[in-house]
Amino acid sequence: MGQALDYAVGLTLLLFSGYVVHFLYNFGSRDKRLPPGPPTIPVLGNAHLLVGSDLEKKFKKWAEEYGNIFSVKVGAGTLIFLNDKRTTHDLLDKRSAIYTDRAKDQQISTTFAENFALMDANSTWRAHRKIAAHFLAPKNLDASIMVIQEAETSQLMFDLLKTPEDFFGHVKRVTSSVASIVIFGFRAPTVDSWWATCVYEAIDQINLASTPGTYLPIEEFPILKYIPSFLAPSKARATTCFDTVTAIWSEARARVVARRQKGDHRESLADRIIAGELKSDQEMSVPQESNFLGTLHQGAADTTSSMILTSILHLAKHQWVQAKAQIELDRVCGDSRMPTWQDFKDLPYINCIVKEALRVKPVLPAGLPVRVSRDDYFDGYLIPKDAAIFNPPYTLHHDAKLYPDPLTYNPDRYLNHPLLATSYAGSPDYENRDHYAYGAGRRICVGIHLAERTQWRIIARLLWAFDIKPMVDEKGKEEELDTDAYEKGLLIVPKKFKVRFIPRSEKHLEVIQREFETAEAFLKKWE
Numbered sequence: 375m376g377q378a379l380d381y382a383v384g385l386t387l388l389l390f391s392g393y394v395v396h397f398l399y400n401f402g403s404r405d406k407r408l409p410p411g412p413p414t415i416p417v418l419g420n421a422h423l424l425v426g427s428d429l430e431k432k433f434k435k436w437a438e439e440y441g442n443i444f445s446v447k448v449g450a451g452t453l454i455f456l457n458d459k460r461t462t463h464d465l466l467d468k469r470s471a472i473y474t475d476r477a478k479d480q481q482i483s484t485t486f487a488e489n490f491a492l493m494d495a496n497s498t499w500r501a502h503r504k505i506a507a508h509f510l511a512p513k514n515l516d517a518s519i520m521v522i523q524e525a526e527t528s529q530l531m532f533d534l535l536k537t538p539e540d541f542f543g544h545v546k547r548v549t550s551s552v553a554s555i556v557i558f559g560f561r562a563p564t565v566d567s568w569w570a571t572c573v574y575e576a577i578d579q580i581n582l583a584s585t586p587g588t589y590l591p592i593e594e595f596p597i598l599k600y601i602p603s604f605l606a607p608s609k610a611r612a613t614t615c616f617d618t619v620t621a622i623w624s625e626a627r628a629r630v631v632a633r634r635q636k637g638d639h640r641e642s643l644a645d646r647i648i649a650g651e652l653k654s655d656q657e658m659s660v661p662q663e664s665n666f667l668g669t670l671h672q673g674a675a676d677t678t679s680s681m682i683l684t685s686i687l688h689l690a691k692h693q694w695v696q697a698k699a700q701i702e703l704d705r706v707c708g709d710s711r712m713p714t715w716q717d718f719k720d721l722p723y724i725n726c727i728v729k730e731a732l733r734v735k736p737v738l739p740a741g742l743p744v745r746v747s748r749d750d751y752f753d754g755y756l757i758p759k760d761a762a763i764f765n766p767p768y769t770l771h772h773d774a775k776l777y778p779d780p781l782t783y784n785p786d787r788y789l790n791h792p793l794l795a796t797s798y799a800g801s802p803d804y805e806n807r808d809h810y811a812y813g814a815g816r817r818i819c820v821g822i823h824l825a826e827r828t829q830w831r832i833i834a835r836l837l838w839a840f841d842i843k844p845m846v847d848e849k850g851k852e853e854e855l856d857t858d859a860y861e862k863g864l865l866i867v868p869k870k871f872k873v874r875f876i877p878r879s880e881k882h883l884e885v886i887q888r889e890f891e892t893a894e895a896f897l898k899k900w901e
């Protein structure tokens with residue numbers, strides 16, 4: 375009897391260990407039906423390959439090796455990468471009904487609990503997106519808000535004249551201010567004013583809590599969820615971040631309420647929601663409303679400033695591009711007035727410059743992944759339910775078949791794309807799309823109209839007002855600019871660099887000063 379029991383226990387242990395070995399061996403392996411991808415190792419899958427700061431370059435290399443669609447395994451999770459125009463269009467545009475949820479991630483869900491950019495495509499997301507899209511539509515942006523946007527850019531030119539060495543701060547101020555005017559009806563007159571700093575404080579908190587590689591990948595390795603909170607400080611960081619960010623945006627909303635109570639009603643998204651003129655399809659609590667508004671400010675500030683700094687960096691290195699744009703600017707505006715949005719059609723080269731920066735250094739190089747909500751098949755491959763779907767702009771933008779000589783900065787490649795990015799993204803002629811820097815499908819950037827206008831205005835005025843040149847050393851020799859030196863994270867931003875902003879003539883200088891004097895008085899109303 376005793377021997378029989380020993381035998382049974384022994385057999386059970388053997389079977390169990392066999393099962394464990396089999397499970398571990400297969401955990402992380404690639405199902406044969408999936409798109410191809412780099413070889414996996416047991417348990418980790420490809421997780422060990424997803425380290426380092428230049429992941430977008432690795433994704434691009436894998437696209438060259440495996441083609442239009444490849445898969446990456448991270449433990450139990452599957453990541454699918456879409457690498458050409460047809461695949462992107464067929465899945466994200468045409469099958470958007472099942473490619474619109476966001477990738478599952480507990481840390482992100484806690485950190486961004488009321489941020490619709492990271493929500494699944496549920497009724498709350500739809501309600502938030504609808505109201506944002508309505509308010510950020512061209513009709514609205516090109517009506518009363520337009521004057522204040524132009525005035526903000528006049529201040530930027532003046533700031534660059536006075537303290538050109540602080541241009542990083544000036545650019546951050548203006549992009550933040552343009553967004554806070556539209557969203558909250560308040561502006562940021564200086565780089566250290568509350569409306570300029572609040573959004574960057576929120577973004578810093580978010581980066582602390584949600585940078586990949588700094589928290590437990592629970593979805594991919596479910597066993598990690600049993601690690602107690604006191605051994606996983608990242609869990610606390612997510613809650614702290616949500617509370618801090620909510621406090622920032624609650625303060626922002628409270629400032630709008632206090633202003634309105636004094637009878638000062640303005641044309642902003644917050645004003646219209648608080649006044650009940652714009653109603654969400656779904657009731658929002660006060661904190662939810664605050665976080666909804668904050669989501670838009672967070673989406674706007676860093677992205678747009680990074681793109682402007684990218685343009686400044688590349689323009690300083692490519693004087694011929696400036697010269698070409700200035701011929702057009704001089705013909706259309708002369709030296710007695712700055713360009714305005716009404717000049718858009720007559721200044722097509724500025725649009726090319728905006729597009730080329732978005733192509734060469736997209737601020738979100740890997741994009742924001744969506745999640746497929748059921749099993750799907752494409753080109754004979756399985757795209758399994760819940761896989762995270764990446765459509766990395768960096769990969770598409772550096773494909774030599776789509777953009778010849780892709781590493782070279784050359785706005786001329788867009789001479790045949792005179793329209794705004796929205797026109798190409800919304801067109802069924804997907805082969806003619808200009809770039810993917812704003813994403814694709816139903817989750818495409820909801821701030822795209824504002825982003826396009828802000829970038830165009832700033833670049834047009836910068837090139838009208840200044841020659842942008844590299845800094846010179848003590849011997850008068852121009853310093854080399856490194857167009858690959860970027861701070862890397864989910865978003866990429868140029869590392870600090872130095873350039874000179876040289877007013878193009880006495881006449882240009884006078885116009886900058888005169889326009890600022892007019893703008894200053896007008897801008898006061900928005901402080």
Ligand code: HEM
Pocket residue numbers: 490491492503510553669670671673674675677678681737738741742743811812813814815816817818819820821822824825829
């Ligand atoms: C140059 C500037 C900008 C760039 C390059 C950019 C890029 C992007 C990208 C790549 C996405 C993800 C799209 C996807 O999932 O397919 C996105 C989403 C988003 N952007 Fe922008 N963006 C910019 C400016 C703005 C502005 C000005 C705002 C707000 C006024 C904004 C608000 C948002 C929001 C709320 C989302 C989430 C949309 C959703 O998930 O439904 N962005 N943006």
